[in-house]
Amino acid sequence: MSLKLGDKINLAIHDLAFGGEGVGRLDDLVVFVPFVITGETVEVEITELRKKFARARLLRVLTPSPERVAPQCRYFGACGGCQYQHIAYAGQLRIKQKQIVDLFERVGKISQAAVAPLLPCPSPYGYRNRIMIRSQWNGPAKKLEIGFIRADNKFVEDITECKIVEPSLNEQITHVRAHPPPKGGIKVVLRVQPEDWAVPKDSFFQNNFFLLPKLVETVREFLTAGGARHLIDLYCGVGFFGIAAADAVESFVGVEYDQLAIAAARENAAARNINNGEFVAAKVEAVLPELLRKFSAGKTAVILDPPRKGCWPETLELLRQTGPAQVIYVSCHPATMARDLNILCADGVFELARVQPLDMFPQTQHVECVADLRRRN
Ligand SMILES: C[S@@+](CC[C@H](N)C(=O)[O-])C[C@H]1O[C@@H](n2cnc3c(N)ncnc32)[C@H](O)[C@@H]1O
DSSP states (O other): OOOOTTOEEEEEEEEEOTTSOEEEEETTEEEEESSOOTTOEEEEEEEEEOSSEEEEEEEEEEEOOTTBOOOSOTTBTTBSSOSOTTBOHHHHHHHHHHHHHHHHHHTSOOOGGGBOOOBOOSOSSSOBOEEEEEEEEETTTTEEEEEEEBTTSSSEEEOSOOTTBOHHHHHHHHHHHHSOOOSSOEEEEEEOOOSSOOOOTTSOOOSBGGGHHHHHHHHHHHHHHHTOSEEEEESOTTTHHHHHTGGGSSEEEEEESOHHHHHHHHHHHHHTTOOSEEEEESOHHHHHHHHHHHSOGGGEEEEEOOOTTOOOHHHHHHHHHHOOSEEEEEESOHHHHHHHHHHHHGGGSEEEEEEEEEOSSTTSSOOEEEEEEEEOO
16 A cells, blocks of 8 residues: 555554554555554544655544543644553553563563562652653744644644643743743743752752652662662662661762752751761762772672663663672663663673662653662572
């Protein structure tokens, strides 16, 4: 069949790829469609055509999945923030679990037995504590759009509220709209300050307070199971994991290149009377060789919580060479995590004991994972 842009076709959806797009097939061509569910038959319009795949826009659901629900947000589909509001929460969890298992098997060569069931978020809406609002002048409409980047990635979708953020952030959105920024592209970060942590305005803090206790519990449980006496908390932000696990080790050191975050980490430790650790303001790559010489490898655990792009290859190679007893890898980007785990585990240097996924980002394609790696003797 010779397909053209704009053609309307019926498609059976047989999978949801990582990122949330449904996957259908037309002869040899793979067709990706957002906002559908595995098992559905849908009518779509072809919007992009390549040699091996096409993209399409959902026109109509012909056979809906039993898991299809009405999205809570009126901007769903146009706004680029959420991908899964049309799927019942239990279905989202099952889909993400399958995606993680598939990805880790394919990229990380990790057996599915190592992946624990995804921990759900107690609050699947109204959970997010930090957002970036953008503004953009819409020339033809002579209007300043204030909101989030659209699902098509080009323009700003004007929004007055967001269903996945904490209610007080919606009040902040109303305030920004009432005092609009000057014309032109600007970004405003809105956040709910955590109660017990000093966090500078532009520094990182975990995005979902509701699942935070489980995240800490997971990291602590992995650490105590490994029995290390020293902890190196890399990419430590305001000291979150190092401080939360300080009583489980004799000594710890946190490394972070955001100097203001490190000053806050020292404050956070002092406020809790924690004095068996220190915080270093530096790039991980610059100080890791020295830190790994300082602590005895057999008694040391390393936490890695890098940005979405993952770790530098040099950092992973150094960990392979020096072989700390345990590496606990925390990530909100399973694809780069699976790539890095594959490197750490190559030639049997480290062994993956388990992976705990946590649904820190309901309604969206994103998911947090914590992996427990042990050095093999
Ligand atoms: C995902 S956040 C994790 C923060 C912290 N572990 C937490 O849970 O709050 C990643 C952190 O790594 C820091 N970072 C990014 N690249 C870095 C590098 N090359 N060296 C040191 N810190 C880095 C960022 O500033 C950010 O605070």
